[in-house]
Amino acid sequence: MQHTDIVIIGAGLAGVSAATALARRGYDTTLIRARDHHPPDFRAEKLGESQMELLRKVGLEAAASAQMTAFDGVWLYRFGRRVEQGGEREYGSDYADLVNALRSALPAEVRSVVAKVTQIDCGPDHQRVMLSDGRSYECRLVIVATGLGDTIRKKIGVDKQVVSPAHSLCCGFDLVRARNDFPFPSLVWTGERFNDRISYLTLFPIGDKIRANLFVYRDFAEEWTRRFRAEPREGLREVVPNLERTFGSIEVVGPVITRPIDLMRVRNHQRDGVVLVGDAFCVVCPITGTGIDKALTDVDRLCNVHIPRWFESPGMSSTKIAQYYADPVKVARDESAMKMSLESKSIKTDPSFYWALRRLRSRTLGQARYAVRRLVARQEPSTA
Numbered sequence: 001m002q003h004t005d006i007v008i009i010g011a012g013l014a015g016v017s018a019a020t021a022l023a024r025r026g027y028d029t030t031l032i033r034a035r036d037h038h039p040p041d042f043r044a045e046k047l048g049e050s051q052m053e054l055l056r057k058v059g060l061e062a063a064a065s066a067q068m069t070a071f072d073g074v075w076l077y078r079f080g081r082r083v084e085q086g087g088e089r090e091y092g093s094d095y096a097d098l099v100n101a102l103r104s105a106l107p108a109e110v111r112s113v114v115a116k117v118t119q120i121d122c123g124p125d126h127q128r129v130m131l132s133d134g135r136s137y138e139c140r141l142v143i144v145a146t147g148l149g150d151t152i153r154k155k156i157g158v159d160k161q162v163v164s165p166a167h168s169l170c171c172g173f174d175l176v177r178a179r180n181d182f183p184f185p186s187l188v189w190t191g192e193r194f195n196d197r198i199s200y201l202t203l204f205p206i207g208d209k210i211r212a213n214l215f216v217y218r219d220f221a222e223e224w225t226r227r228f229r230a231e232p233r234e235g236l237r238e239v240v241p242n243l244e245r246t247f248g249s250i251e252v253v254g255p256v257i258t259r260p261i262d263l264m265r266v267r268n269h270q271r272d273g274v275v276l277v278g279d280a281f282c283v284v285c286p287i288t289g290t291g292i293d294k295a296l297t298d299v300d301r302l303c304n305v306h307i308p309r310w311f312e313s314p315g316m317s318s319t320k321i322a323q324y325y326a327d328p329v330k331v332a333r334d335e336s337a338m339k340m341s342l343e344s345k346s347i348k349t350d351p352s353f354y355w356a357l358r359r360l361r362s363r364t365l366g367q368a369r370y371a372v373r374r375l376v377a378r379q380e381p382s383t384a
């Protein structure tokens with residue numbers, strides 16, 4: 001039995017960030033990962049400045065920005081027309097490449113162990129984590145950062161509640177044309193009709209190539225999904241017909257990866273000695289682009305605010321753990337991400353009178369803004 005202050009299970013974005021933040025604060029930290037390398041995984045491929053700022057707070061900004069492709073701003077199209085141009089710096093990367101780069105930048109003080117967890121015994125004072133290779137660790141706190149994986153949650157008796165099953169579908173693919181072939185730094189092209197079940201297509205650079213993420217309100221098992229995977233170019237012409245008219249031929253190279261999304265949050269999670277972060281705690285819709293922000297907010301509040309307080313006194317009862325789950329910054333981040341996830345789908349697909357009115361309002365405001373912009377552009381051609 002080895003002693004350590006904190007065991008973190010799961011070395012994705014949240015687990016690696018937590019390990020880095022805690023080691024920098026001087027805690028003896030053990031990070032348990034199922035595999036040496038994070039496997040190929042279609043997940044977040046774009047980060048904004050606010051997420052980079054959270055990575056800076058945990059000490060991983062340099063490793064992240066060295067791995068990612070930076071680009072300045074976005075052209076936003078609504079109903080096939082450009083309505084905005086500009087915005088802050090963003091970064092693109094394959095998710096596994098990003099996580100592996102962050103793993104390589106882990107401080108030397110982090111004890112990194114590749115093994116499977118076979119048993120976890122948690123209590124108000126000490127926790128024990130047993131591994132498949134026979135090793136075991138005694139610690140004061142266990143952090144579960146296992147993302148969508150259910151195994152560890154089940155071992156500690158935490159249930160999950162699916163808030164919205166088959167909520168959305170994400171499709172990821174590369175384009176034949178290279179980054180320099182397009183006039184925009186990055187593009188967001190929203191669905192051209194209210195009833196088309198398309199949230200948006202975004203195009204952005206990763207290295208020299210252009211990556212596409214298409215977010216739709218469709219089921220993984222439906223015919224549309226099979227057709228899109230088989231004929232993505234035809235699929236794009238059908239869902240965003242004005243895209244090729246605006247930017248020329250859009251051909252897809254390589255496979256189309258599709259990921260169905262269930263919105264989820266945990267139940268019975270307030271327990272002695274163990275705490276959940278990131279997607280292990282709550283999964284929101286990728287359409288909102290808030291998953292990473294949420295995971296890094298969890299890590300920031302837990303590692304920089306709560307753990308230092310908890311370690312000032314003995315014990316790690318559920319009363320201490322409850323302070324993190326009630327943290328107003330965490331709660332606000334989780335709630336707004338979940339609300340945004342549910343509302344983004346309703347405005348696109350809900351047939352009720354209330355959402356029909358919201359759609360009408362959104363369209364009218366959008367058209368008014370577009371008309372004002374055109375008027376201003378005509379009067380001040382040099383600033384158009």
Ligand SMILES: Cc1cc2nc3c(=O)[nH]c(=O)nc-3n(C[C@H](O)[C@H](O)[C@H](O)COP(=O)(O)OP(=O)(O)OC[C@H]3O[C@@H](n4cnc5c(N)ncnc54)[C@H](O)[C@@H]3O)c2cc1C
Nearest residue numbers: 010012013014034043044146147149278279286289291292
């Ligand atoms: C298709 C898609 C697109 C997305 N796009 C965006 C976006 O544009 N912007 C955004 O902000 N968010 C996006 N997200 C959400 C974002 O990717 C996640 O919220 C974020 O990556 C969660 O990080 P995490 O560390 O909690 O989980 P993960 O990164 O999944 O890490 C979990 C880790 O735990 C490991 N693990 C699992 N079980 C065990 C076990 N038993 N033992 C040991 N290790 C284990 C896994 O192998 C993995 O390494 C997207 C998600 C998807 C699916």
